[in-house]
Amino acid sequence: MEILSQYGTILLILACVFGFFMAWGVGANDVANAMGTSVGSRALTIRQAILIAAVFEFAGAYLAGGEVTATIRKGIIDSEVFAGQPELLVYGMLSALLAAGTWLLIASVLGWPVSTTHSIVGAIVGFSAVGISADAVSWGKVGSIVASWVVSPVLAGTISFLLFRSVQRLILNTEDPFANAKRYIPFYMFAAGWMVAMVTLTKGLKHVLKDAKIELSFIQDAGIAALVALLVAGIGVAMLKRIKRDPEREKGNRFANVERLFAILMVFTACAMAFAHGSNDVANAVGPLAAVVSTVQSGAVVAKATMPSWILLLGGLGIVIGLATYGFKVMATIGRKITELTPSRGFAAELAAASTVVLASGTGLPVSTTHTLVGAVLGVGLARGIGALNLRMVSTIAVSWVVTLPAGAGIAIVFFFFFKGVFG
Amino acid sequence: MPLSNIASLFGRSPIKPIEKHMATAHEASADLIPFFDALMQGDLAEAEKVQKRISASENRADDLKRDLRLHLPDSLFMPVSRTDLLELLRAQDEVANTAQDIAGLAVGRKMEIPAPLQPLMKTFVDSAVATSEQALRAINELDELLESGFAGREVDIAQRMTEELDNLERKSDKLEVEIRAALFKIEKDLPPVDVIFLYRVIEWIGDLADRAHSVGNRLQLLLAR
Numbered sequence: 001m002e003i004l005s006q007y008g009t010i011l012l013i014l015a016c017v018f019g020f021f022m023a024w025g026v027g028a029n030d031v032a033n034a035m036g037t038s039v040g041s042r043a044l045t046i047r048q049a050i051l052i053a054a055v056f057e058f059a060g061a062y063l064a065g066g067e068v069t070a071t072i073r074k075g076i077i078d079s080e081v082f083a084g085q086p087e088l089l090v091y092g093m094l095s096a097l098l099a100a101g102t103w104l105l106i107a108s109v110l111g112w113p114v115s116t117t118h119s120i121v122g123a124i125v126g127f128s129a130v131g132i133s134a135d136a137v138s139w140g141k142v143g144s145i146v147a148s149w150v151v152s153p154v155l156a157g158t159i160s161f162l163l164f165r166s167v168q169r170l171i172l173n174t175e176d177p178f179a180n181a182k183r184y185i186p187f188y189m190f191a192a193g194w195m196v197a198m199v200t201l202t203k204g205l206k207h208v209l210k211d212a213k214i215e216l217s218f219i220q221d222a223g224i225a226a227l228v229a230l231l232v233a234g235i236g237v238a239m240l241k242r243i244k245r246d247p248e249r250e251k252g253n254r255f256a257n258v259e260r261l262f263a264i265l266m267v268f269t270a271c272a273m274a275f276a277h278g279s280n281d282v283a284n285a286v287g288p289l290a291a292v293v294s295t296v297q298s299g300a301v302v303a304k305a306t307m308p309s310w311i312l313l314l315g316g317l318g319i320v321i322g323l324a325t326y327g328f329k330v331m332a333t334i335g336r337k338i339t340e341l342t343p344s345r346g347f348a349a350e351l352a353a354a355s356t357v358v359l360a361s362g363t364g365l366p367v368s369t370t371h372t373l374v375g376a377v378l379g380v381g382l383a384r385g386i387g388a389l390n391l392r393m394v395s396t397i398a399v400s401w402v403v404t405l406p407a408g409a410g411i412a413i414v415f416f417f418f419f420k421g422v423f424g
Numbered sequence: 425m426p427l428s429n430i431a432s433l434f435g436r437s438p439i440k441p442i443e444k445h446m447a448t449a450h451e452a453s454a455d456l457i458p459f460f461d462a463l464m465q466g467d468l469a470e471a472e473k474v475q476k477r478i479s480a481s482e483n484r485a486d487d488l489k490r491d492l493r494l495h496l497p498d499s500l501f502m503p504v505s506r507t508d509l510l511e512l513l514r515a516q517d518e519v520a521n522t523a524q525d526i527a528g529l530a531v532g533r534k535m536e537i538p539a540p541l542q543p544l545m546k547t548f549v550d551s552a553v554a555t556s557e558q559a560l561r562a563i564n565e566l567d568e569l570l571e572s573g574f575a576g577r578e579v580d581i582a583q584r585m586t587e588e589l590d591n592l593e594r595k596s597d598k599l600e601v602e603i604r605a606a607l608f609k610i611e612k613d614l615p616p617v618d619v620i621f622l623y624r625v626i627e628w629i630g631d632l633a634d635r636a637h638s639v640g641n642r643l644q645l646l647l648a649r
Contacts, residue, residue: 033430040431113429164573173576255571330429337431342571374433384503384573387437392499396432 003087007423008296011090015296018097019289019311020318025104026116026281027322031057032330033370034277035270037377039331040338041346043266046331050323052267053274057323058316060278060361061286063204065312067364068280071141072287073294075364076121077128081136086295088132091423093288095415096123100284103408107400113393114400115368119408120284121145126409127416148365149401152356153375160352160379163188167344168383171258181261182240186233188265192272192351193232197225199279199358232268239264255344262343269350276357277369278319284366286315340387341377348385349376371397435500438492438509439566445488445513446563446639449520452481453556453632459527460549464537475527485520489513503574504646512642516563518635519556526628533621538614541622544606548599552629555592556636562586562643569647579647589640596633600626 004011035053038044044052082089100119107114121142128136171180201209201221209216216224240261249256290311341349353369353376360367374397381389455478462470492513496506529535537545562585565578572578603626611619 029429036430040434113432168573168575172572173578175577253567253571255568334429334431338434340434340437344571370430373430377430377433378501381501381503384575386434387439387502387570388435389501390433390435390499391501393433 003423004090004296004299011094011423012293012296015090015094015097015289015292016314018094018101019285020314022097022101022116022120022288023282023285023315023318024322024325025101026285027057027319027324028326029104029108029322029330030116030281030369031274031277031319031323032327032334034273034373036331036334036338037341037346037350037373038266038270038273039335041263041266041341041343043263043343043346044270046328046335048267049270049331050328052270053323053327054320056271056274057278057282057319060275060280061282061316061319062278062309062312063200064275064279064358064361065204065282065286067203068283068361068366069287069290069312071145071364071366072120072124072283073291075141076124076138076145078136078138081128081132086299087423088420090292090295091419092124092127092131092412092416093291095127095412095419096120097285097288098415099123099126099408099412102411103404106407107404112400112403113370113397114404115371116281116284117366117368118149118401118404120288121366122405122408123412124288125405126412130409130413131416131420145365148360148367149371152360152365152367152372153378155359156352156356156372156376157379157382158352159355160348160376161383163348163352164345164380164383164385167348172255172344177255177258178245178261181258185240185261185265186237188347188351189236189268190229190233192268192354193229194225195355195358196272196275197228198222199362201225203362204279236264236268239267259342259344262347266343266347266350269347269354272354272358273350276354276361278316279361280357280367281369282312282315282319285318286311289314345380345385348380349373352376352379436495437570438496438502439570441488441492441495442509442513442516443563443566445485445492446516446519446560448481448485448488449516449523450556450560452478452485452520453523453636454553455481456523456526456549456629456632457553459530460537460545463530463535464542464545466536468531468534472531475531478524478527482520482524485517489517503570508642508646512639512646515635515639515642516559519559519632519639522628522632522635523556526625526632529621529628530625533618535621535625536618537622538607538610540610541603541606544599544603548596548603548626548629551592551596551599552633552636555589555596555633558585558589558592559636559639562589562640574647582643582647586640586644589637593633593637596630600630 031053035049039046039049100116100123103119104114104116125137125142170184171177174180198221201224243260243264245257293308293311353373356372357367357369374393378389380386455474459471459474459478462474493510496510500506562582565582565585569578569582604623607622607626
């Protein structure tokens with residue numbers, strides 16, 4: 001107890017610095033992955049992508065990031081074990097942040113596609129299982145998280161496969177793809193808008209609405225979300241109207257004008273993607289920070305604590321700064337390298353990945369956005385939509401999976417005992 | 425910092441390069457028209473110039489072929505079978521090779537086309553080159569095929585193009601029979617060795633149409649999955 005009151009301020013500052021560092025890393029690397037497909041398919045310029053990412057990552061984190069943050073903060077560990085020794089939780093969360101950050105840095109230098117989510121979960125499991133005891137981990141929750149890492153890419157792949165097949169049937173393989181694109185694309189915009197609005201209503205605004213004494217049934221939520229989605233689709237229709245058929249472009253490829261329409265759709269799915277990413281990945285930085293803050297401030301491990309909004313703000317700010325200082329470079333590299341992905345495929349992959357991630361966020365499962373997106377792209381590939389996919393990437397991901405969990409855990413354990421030694 | 429990212433998931437699509445390869449192969453065969461024009465006018469210097477151009481096109485096609493093969497590792501996941509794609513590439517390359525062989529032989533023997541044969545020869549060469557042009561047109565459908573996910577209407581369009589290719593090849597076959605018959609009628613008045621090689625060039629021009637036709641066959645196999 002005395003330790004927390006004695007060193008409380010310095011521990012808080014450390015947590016903020018580490019959390020900010022982690023958020024910076026998410027912004028520098030992960031966001032670029034999430035938005036890179038839009039830049040690569042030339043649907044967005046880098047400047048536009050950064051603007052969309054800044055706004056919607058933030059919105060996603062703030063409006064729908066609560067559940068995953070709660071999972072990272074108190075879902076993986078069994079808080080009762082820490083009741084008598086709250087300082088251990090503080091050390092642990094600090095070392096988890098530092099370990100995940102360090103591991104991401106190492107992996108980035110080596111060029112491995114590791115996931116922020118996997119690193120932080122591995123680190124938290126590591127310090128609590130070895131540093132405290134095996135009972136300190138809620139293994140059931142960890143099991144479902146690990147299962148979700150397998151399920152999310154597969155689910156995203158299935159959705160993108162079906163989405164692309166529907167595009168083939170409704171638009172590409174028809175007499176007049178351009179007219180059909182104008183007719184059907186608003187429906188996909190509606191779907192993207194509805195999904196984001198629905199998760200925001202049922203998860204993000206739940207507490208706000210409860211405070212205002214508004215109880216909404218599922219049907220009412222769905223209705224309001226549909227209205228929002230209609231508005232989104234309406235904006236989309238107006239934007240689509242401005243695209244005129246240009247016969248000049250069709251000389252090389254008859255689908256050139258159709259792709260211009262899909263590029264408009266991709267602006268919308270990019271927003272959904274940024275929102276989904278914000279709702280899931282900001283928690284990686286913010287969750288441990290929130291745990292430290294609530295423990296230090298109350299001097300005990302509190303199971304139910306309201307999260308101060310400045311923490312989410314700090315996380316969001318870190319992401320935006322990461323994006324602005326380094327992420328734009330990564331995004332430019334990705335954009336240059338992805339030349340084979342056209343908007344009609346990119347949208348299917350993004351919408352599928354965003355839906356899956358938002359669904360996971362709603363259930364409080366921390367998944368890897370990048371891996372989910374990889375699954376979604378493979379789904380489009382299986383529908384024979386992409387010229388060439390490098391399957392070596394899939395095996396690299398599998399290896400990084402096997403390595404990241406023990407690595408994150410190992411580094412976290414070292415830091416944990418280090419903090420324990422320094423602060424007593 | 426070599427950051428790992430989603431971009432490494434995307435390989436280099438073979439579709440554009442394979443279209444480019446066919447375009448280069450066709451450049452070689454299309455030059456046979458000015459080549460035979462020069463030959464028939466007895467302008468050997470011009471014929472040699474065109475022959476060099478054909479050789480250069482063939483070399484470029486070879487380079488493209490090698491580059492494409494190098495960039496098609498086993499780990500690549502493509503909408504079409506890798507084997508079919510490599511076979512298509514080989515068929516395309518044969519078009520360029522045959523064009524080069526024809527020009528090389530004719531220049532090497534300072535070949536003269538007998539006057540009575542000339543109008544028929546011109547039609548025959550035009551017809552063989554038209555076959556190769558149609559093959560190029562069919563191959564140029566590949567990017568549209570990729571866009572539509574190798575399904576539906578685009579496949580029908582490509583199928584129709586390969587059917588047209590069948591017709592053109594048949595026409596070349598018929599012309600080959602005609603020109604051989606015409607040569608047979610006058611062969612006793614010509615130096616025998618010249619006649620032998622005239623027959624050979626005629627045969628090879630027929631081969632050019634066959635090879636272009638087999639590009640279409642390979643394309644059909646690629647689509648039938």
